[in-house]
Amino acid sequence: MNLPSLSDIQSAHERIKPYIHQTPVLTSQQLNKLFSCELFFKCENFQKVGAFKFRGATNAVLSLSDHYKKKGVVTHSSGNHAAALSLAASMNNVKAYIVMPESAPTVKKNAVAGYGAEITFCKPTLQAREETTKIIMERTGAVLIHPYDNFNVICGQGTAALELLKEASDLEMIVAPIGGGGLMSGTSTTTKGINDKIIVIGAEPLNANDAFISFTTGILTPSVNPLTIADGLLTSLSELTFSIIRKNVDQIFTAKEESIIECMRLIWERMKIIVEPSSATTLAIIKENPDFFKGRRIGIIVSGGNVDFRKLPF
Amino acid sequence: MNLPSLSDIQSAHERIKPYIHQTPVLTSQQLNKLFSCELFFKCENFQKVGAFKFRGATNAVLSLSDHYKKKGVVTHSSGNHAAALSLAASMNNVKAYIVMPESAPTVKKNAVAGYGAEITFCKPTLQAREETTKIIMERTGAVLIHPYDNFNVICGQGTAALELLKEASDLEMIVAPIGGGGLMSGTSTTTKGINDKIIVIGAEPLNANDAFISFTTGILTPSVNPLTIADGLLTSLSELTFSIIRKNVDQIFTAKEESIIECMRLIWERMKIIVEPSSATTLAIIKENPDFFKGRRIGIIVSGGNVDFRKLPF
Numbered sequence: 001m002n003l004p005s006l007s008d009i010q011s012a013h014e015r016i017k018p019y020i021h022q023t024p025v026l027t028s029q030q031l032n033k034l035f036s037c038e039l040f041f042k043c044e045n046f047q048k049v050g051a052f053k054f055r056g057a058t059n060a061v062l063s064l065s066d067h068y069k070k071k072g073v074v075t076h077s078s079g080n081h082a083a084a085l086s087l088a089a090s091m092n093n094v095k096a097y098i099v100m101p102e103s104a105p106t107v108k109k110n111a112v113a114g115y116g117a118e119i120t121f122c123k124p125t126l127q128a129r130e131e132t133t134k135i136i137m138e139r140t141g142a143v144l145i146h147p148y149d150n151f152n153v154i155c156g157q158g159t160a161a162l163e164l165l166k167e168a169s170d171l172e173m174i175v176a177p178i179g180g181g182g183l184m185s186g187t188s189t190t191t192k193g194i195n196d197k198i199i200v201i202g203a204e205p206l207n208a209n210d211a212f213i214s215f216t217t218g219i220l221t222p223s224v225n226p227l228t229i230a231d232g233l234l235t236s237l238s239e240l241t242f243s244i245i246r247k248n249v250d251q252i253f254t255a256k257e258e259s260i261i262e263c264m265r266l267i268w269e270r271m272k273i274i275v276e277p278s279s280a281t282t283l284a285i286i287k288e289n290p291d292f293f294k295g296r297r298i299g300i301i302v303s304g305g306n307v308d309f310r311k312l313p314f
Numbered sequence: 315m316n317l318p319s320l321s322d323i324q325s326a327h328e329r330i331k332p333y334i335h336q337t338p339v340l341t342s343q344q345l346n347k348l349f350s351c352e353l354f355f356k357c358e359n360f361q362k363v364g365a366f367k368f369r370g371a372t373n374a375v376l377s378l379s380d381h382y383k384k385k386g387v388v389t390h391s392s393g394n395h396a397a398a399l400s401l402a403a404s405m406n407n408v409k410a411y412i413v414m415p416e417s418a419p420t421v422k423k424n425a426v427a428g429y430g431a432e433i434t435f436c437k438p439t440l441q442a443r444e445e446t447t448k449i450i451m452e453r454t455g456a457v458l459i460h461p462y463d464n465f466n467v468i469c470g471q472g473t474a475a476l477e478l479l480k481e482a483s484d485l486e487m488i489v490a491p492i493g494g495g496g497l498m499s500g501t502s503t504t505t506k507g508i509n510d511k512i513i514v515i516g517a518e519p520l521n522a523n524d525a526f527i528s529f530t531t532g533i534l535t536p537s538v539n540p541l542t543i544a545d546g547l548l549t550s551l552s553e554l555t556f557s558i559i560r561k562n563v564d565q566i567f568t569a570k571e572e573s574i575i576e577c578m579r580l581i582w583e584r585m586k587i588i589v590e591p592s593s594a595t596t597l598a599i600i601k602e603n604p605d606f607f608k609g610r611r612i613g614i615i616v617s618g619g620n621v622d623f624r625k626l627p628f
Contacts, residue, residue: 024338045586107583265623269421272359272588272619305586309579309628 003244004151006193009158009186012059016156019058019091021047023160025167030270035286038297040168044160045275045305049111051232052160052183052303053084053147059156060145061088069094072142076100076122076129079108080232080304081147086117097142099132101125105231105308148182149238158186164299165194173293175282176301178202178211178252179233181241187301188248202245202252203285205229205260210236212252215245229257229313232278232304253292255284261313263287274305277313317558318465320507323472323500326373330470333372333405337361337474339481344584349600352611354482358474359589359619363425365546366474366497366617367398367461373470374459375402383408386456390414390436390443393422394546394618395461400431411456413446415439419545419622462496463552472500478613479508487607489596490615492516492525492566493547495555501615502562516559516566517599519543519574524550526566529559543571543627546592546618567606569598575627577601588619591627 072095386409
């Protein structure tokens, strides 16, 4: 299996730089005090489409062959990758076909439609998504850009950590959420490539803990009907992301739903920034494991900020 | 009447610099496109206590005589000034007494209590606030730091525009909300002092339009029982702030409640930052007067981000 290297990620960064936002790294004295550590939040909620996913999608679109630039791209996604691929495609005059679960938040559906992609809705199961996607590929000849099981997507996602490590020096740890593992694969490859002494930690909802179980047992074990408020983390690792995570990640912690909600609220209230529940999973594992993180300089990848305001958990 | 000058504001800036956050200036391509102008948001929602009020309060506390540093400070406020004065006082080992209306948002009450101030609740009328404040002053010997009818407070508030004008060059207009007029007094003094060609615009809720009426008629006319979602803008101009605003402000526009709510939501959704309704009043007047603002480079003072999440208007 061809695993990405730091230099693949550095090349991706050069490629996507003109298209992405270099997002800010924010700190909060109040949160540092509350959690007895120094936190550096890489704010991908300020990224285009409101999530880190725009990095991977842009790298994938820019890496297309001329053939597929004409035929278009297709994907299935719970939302952020769909919006990201739609915008990345539209910015490069490539046609995008998006398969979305009917249950996706309205704000995410609207975003995708706004970028001019062709949407097909399906039942919210992996099987329905994959079947619908296959039908569209056969009809259009478009190429699948998987949300995370894709070399170029992973390289793009790794560029957020690249910018974070440049801006916040002497980090001792990096924490990122794990859903399908694309962000964590990119983040861990970047981090270990730059300095293998930096401890790389994955954050996962307890209610969607396939990565924790797979990582602990050494056997890839997908989630069955996971149910968590962190709607960006419902997906399970692929062979590719599992291989990268086994190699580069030091530890995975899980967080309870109530910790995720409490930490989401804390970030909103204290930092005045909007983060989605998936992003708060990182702070939630720090809250649940105070001794492990105490006194450390910790980089956190804030994955996204797309929230349906009518369905706030607080 | 002694009106503040640019150099008073510059001195205030030197004085408070070690205590305040130099807040970021954010832009949004989506909002620029939507409103056909270039917007530069000075994010005082990221200021300490979540509002620009910390600037004025800090300047007032640092300007106290030794006598009053020992006796303490007292104020009445709907919330942000209360939190600001409490924190500014506590950072300088000065005792703070705060009179708050019972109706203030819980998040603001908690903030004030958290900074160690002594709170006295009163009915939500100006008369009740002033009487309660007077009783506390007589009992303690503390000095009143009025939320806006105070020279040093106004000088502190003017420092946000100072930073904005330094960071965003060639602005053609500056827009700030008007409640009691402290922020607008400081903002307009700074702006006209630096470049009197920059057009200074006040933004006020239609439902609390005392500044608009006073400015238009030339007669100071306080609001009577104003009712607006912009809870930071319920107060009316004082003689001092009216004098400064008449001298320095070019125009005042009012915004309807539905525009304020819509623009608050737009800022949350597109910029992923939390702003309170008062802050959205600025964007709301731009929305309601597209011809006036079209094509301009406009600085906006985002006044604060303290919101009770259980009472969102959307």
